[in-house]
Amino acid sequence: MLWLGEFFSLFFPATCPACGRGLFRNEGVVCTVCLHHLPRTGFHMEHDNPVSRVFWGRCRIEAAAACFYFGKGGRLQQLIHHFKYRGRRDIGEFLGREYGNDLAGSPLFRDIDMVVPVPLHPRRLRQRGFNQSAVLAAVMAGPLHVHCDDKALVRTKASATQTRKSRWARWENVSEIFSVPDQDTIRGKHILLVDDVITTGATLEACANALLAVEGVRVSVATLAFTGQ
């Protein structure tokens, strides 16, 4: 007997959001070929890597890594686009779980106590329906055997104009807008701060500084993609 999902898939086969090819029944959200070709960084196994260097001289980060290199026009850009703007939460859940497993196997991320996503402004959250970083953070927490707290950090002001500003101006622009509503929930913890993409690191830096202001907190960073070299 066919399950209902299998019955429908006979007529509407699921396609890979990165290449458009029909998925085999044993394939998850992304086809095996695309999954194999996604440009992994391996940064989670190196303490000194291009993502950790983003924070040098700026704020105290224990360990930092990104799962993939972000190439324009590539498969990962397709996946992130469908995830963020086409409502495909399942793509974020699939890739986030993959990366959570990678991080769980790294000595650098072994003593994480909790996972916290970069918050989205409430207005943007209403437009998009979900916070992409919170989707990633929730699934990454699983393999690390810790909980995800998407209320630990809040954003109080939108920063829509930041893309046209210099790094310093961006830092000023975002530095005031993240806060920790309840310090007791994070005191003394090693927090894994999660975002979808890291470019200049300005937003993550502002978030990290808000967390680091609480006694005994240590911060590490993990993102799905890295746009730098």
Ligand SMILES: [Zn+2]
């Ligand atoms: Zn594919």
